Amino acid sequence: AQSVTQPDIHITVSEGASLELRCNYSYGATPYLFWYVQSPGQGLQLLLKYFSGDTLVQGIKGFEAEFKRSQSSFNLRKPSVHWSDAAEYFCAVALMDTGRRALTFGSGTRLQVQP
Amino acid sequence: DVKVTQSSRYLVKRTGEKVFLECVQDMDHENMFWYRQDPGLGLRLIYFSYDVKMKEKGDIPEGYSVSREKKERFSLILESASTNQTSMYLCASRPLAGGLVYEQYFGPGTRLTVT
Helix, strand or coil, rough: CCCEECCCCEEEECCCEEEEEEEEEEEECCCEEEEEEECCCCCCCEEECCCCCEEECHHHHCCHHHEEEHHCCEEEEEECCCCHCCEEEEEEEEEECCCCCCCCCCCEEEEEEEC | CCEEECCCCEEEEECCCCCEEEEEEECCCCCCEEEECCCCCEEEEEEEEEECCCCCCCCCCCCCEEEECCEEEEEECCCCHHHHHHHEEEEEEEEEEEEECCCCEEEECEEEECC
């Protein structure tokens, strides 16, 4: 069965440091890929998405993600983290050949930012 | 801006009660979804709806039912609430155009506690 893995449950970085959150998927074909962010007490907000084309995608709030087919990965990056980036981040995939239109989510990575 | 609203942010119910969680979207989206979010498990799909009166089970439908009588409204029903249904419930909607996948838009969530 298809799955999405976020291997890091919790990450702490210093403000101004770079960030990389990992996401791996298990699926035979290329899925549609998403990163969402959930701030405390809030719903999920889309950061960026990949459907096809350029494998490096830019999102909101200075985030980017790179799709690597050979590694089945879609890691999220930010060159310089701000305190307001503290939140939970979810990677998600949509699998189009199943006829199902919902998203499958990873278990999330909680980001803490130290001053 | 797309807006997805949920009827309550916090809800406390007793075991055995019938519980209704309401979700309304204002963008005429065809697809709507109910997820539950639990720590370490990410978001899991309960039910989704392609259109009015159309519904399909997700990954964890047991103990839940849904209703979609109008396009903008999607209700999640707990027929007899149990303590293991204590969770955060998130509603989402998504347009459907030409079969392409678009991102889902999420409501703020309802934190349900069953005592």
